[in-house]
Amino acid sequence: MRIGIDLRCLEEEKISGVGEYALELVRNLLEIDEKNEYVIFSNSYKQKSRNFNFFEKYPNAKLKRSRWPNKLLNFFLWYFGWPKLDRLIEGTDIFFAPNINFLAVSSPRTKSTPNIVCIRKLSNKFQNNDLVRGKNCELITTFHDLSFERFPEFFTRKTCLWHYYFVNPRRIAQKSERIIAVSESTKKDLKEIYKINSGKIGVVYHGVSGDFRIIDRNDPKLLEAQKKYKLPYKFILYLGNIEPRKNITSVIKAYKNLLRNNPKLEKYKLVLAGNINPLCRDIMDKKKENIAICGYIKREDRPYIFNLASLFVYPSHFEGFGLPVLETMACGTPVIASNNSSFSEVVGNTAILVSPHRPDEIAEAMEAILTDEKLRSKLKEKGLKQAQKFNWKKCAASTLKIIEEIHENRH
Numbered sequence: 001m002r003i004g005i006d007l008r009c010l011e012e013e014k015i016s017g018v019g020e021y022a023l024e025l026v027r028n029l030l031e032i033d034e035k036n037e038y039v040i041f042s043n044s045y046k047q048k049s050r051n052f053n054f055f056e057k058y059p060n061a062k063l064k065r066s067r068w069p070n071k072l073l074n075f076f077l078w079y080f081g082w083p084k085l086d087r088l089i090e091g092t093d094i095f096f097a098p099n100i101n102f103l104a105v106s107s108p109r110t111k112s113t114p115n116i117v118c119i120r121k122l123s124n125k126f127q128n129n130d131l132v133r134g135k136n137c138e139l140i141t142t143f144h145d146l147s148f149e150r151f152p153e154f155f156t157r158k159t160c161l162w163h164y165y166f167v168n169p170r171r172i173a174q175k176s177e178r179i180i181a182v183s184e185s186t187k188k189d190l191k192e193i194y195k196i197n198s199g200k201i202g203v204v205y206h207g208v209s210g211d212f213r214i215i216d217r218n219d220p221k222l223l224e225a226q227k228k229y230k231l232p233y234k235f236i237l238y239l240g241n242i243e244p245r246k247n248i249t250s251v252i253k254a255y256k257n258l259l260r261n262n263p264k265l266e267k268y269k270l271v272l273a274g275n276i277n278p279l280c281r282d283i284m285d286k287k288k289e290n291i292a293i294c295g296y297i298k299r300e301d302r303p304y305i306f307n308l309a310s311l312f313v314y315p316s317h318f319e320g321f322g323l324p325v326l327e328t329m330a331c332g333t334p335v336i337a338s339n340n341s342s343f344s345e346v347v348g349n350t351a352i353l354v355s356p357h358r359p360d361e362i363a364e365a366m367e368a369i370l371t372d373e374k375l376r377s378k379l380k381e382k383g384l385k386q387a388q389k390f391n392w393k394k395c396a397a398s399t400l401k402i403i404e405e406i407h408e409n410r411h
Contacts, residue, residue: 003036032397144182183321208326
C-alpha cells in the first residue's frame with residue numbers, strides 16, 4: 001500500500017502542538033511499519049526545514065517537496081480544487097492529513113474543474129505531476145478540536161475567515177473517508193456540530209515521548225535551561241500559546257489572589273512561556289508584576305522546564321486533548337487543569353481540575369499544592385502512572401489500523 005502524508009505543518013521552525021503530533025506520529029509509523037510505502041508531501045518556497053531529517057534512515061519513506069509560494073498553492077487548492085495532492089506525489093492509495101489544511105485529493109465524488117486547463121499552463125512542474133494517473137485516493141483527516149466553532153470570540157477575524165471560508169473544516173470532514181479525533185470530546189463535537197456519523201470517526205489519543213521524564217536534580221542541563229530562559233529559582237509554570245482561549249487572564253488573577261491570601265508564597269514566581277498571540281499583547285506589561293514571560297520554549301528544552309517547575313497550571317477554556325498537561329505529569333510535576341472539554345478523559349483524577357472561570361478556585365489549588373507535601377507526592381505518583389498510559393507507538397499502531405481498514409474495504 002502506498003500512503004501519502006501531508007506534513008506541511010513541519011515547515012515552520014517553531015512547530016506547534018499539531019506539528020509535534022504529526023512529527024511523532026509519522027516517526028513512529030515508520031518504526032513499526034516496514035511493509036507499506038510512505039510518501040511525504042510538503043511545500044515551501046524557502047529551504048527545507050530540518051524537521052524532515054529523520055526520514056533519511058527509513059528505506060520505505062521518501063519526501064516529495066514542492067517549492068511554490070504557500071499562498072499561491074493554497075489559492076489553487078481553495079478556488080480550483082487543484083492540484084490533487086496525491087497526484088503531486090505520483091499517486092497514493094491513502095492520503096493522510098494530520099491536521100486540517102487546504103486539501104484536494106483524487107476522488108470519484110470530485111468532478112474536474114474546467115479552469116484546470118488554463119491553470120496548468122502556469123507550471124510545467126505542476127502540469128507533469130498532476131497528469132500522473134492512478135487510482136482514486138481515500139482521504140483520512142485528523143481533527144484536533146473544534147474550538148473555532150465553540151469559541152469564535154477567542155480568534156481574530158482573519159483566523160475565523162481562514163477557517164470558515166477558505167479551509168472549510170466542515171467540508172473536509174464530509175469529504176474524508178475516515179476522521180481521526182484525538183479525544184472523545186472532539187468526536188462528540190464532530191457529531192454535534194458537523195453531523196458526522198459516529199461510525200466514520202475513530203478516537204486515537206496522543207502519546208508522550210520518552211524524554212519527558214523525571215530528570216536527576218544534579219543534571220547540569222537543568223541549570224543550563226534555567227539560565228537560558230532566565231527562569232527564577234522557584235516558579236509556577238504555564239506553557240503553551242499565549243492566546244485568549246488558554247485563559248491567561250485567569251492565571252494572572254489567580255496568582256495575584258495566591259499572593260494576597262498567602263504572602264509567604266511570594267518566593268514562587270509566575271512564568272508564562274509560549275508564542276504570544278496579537279490579541280494578548282497587553283500581557284507583556286505584566287513583567288512588572290512578579291511575572292516572567294520567556295517566549296517560545298524549544299522542544300528539546302521542555303522536559304527540563306517541566307522538571308524545574310513547582311507546579312503546572314493550564315486552565316484553558318477548551319482543549320481537544322491538552323498534550324502539555326500529560327508531558328508535565330510524565331516529568332513528575334503536579335498539574336492544575338480545567339474541568340471541561342477533554343481534560344477529564346485525559347487526566348482523570350490525577351490532577352486538580354478547576355473551573356476556568358474562577359480565579360479564586362485556581363488560587364486555592366495553587367496554594368494547596370505548594371503548601372501540602374502529601375498532596376504533591378500523591379499528584380506526582382498518580383500523574384506518572386497516568387502519563388504511562390499514553391505513548392506514540394500506541395498512537396501510530398491505532399492510526400495504521402484505521403488506514404489498513406480503509407484500504408481493505410476498497411478491495
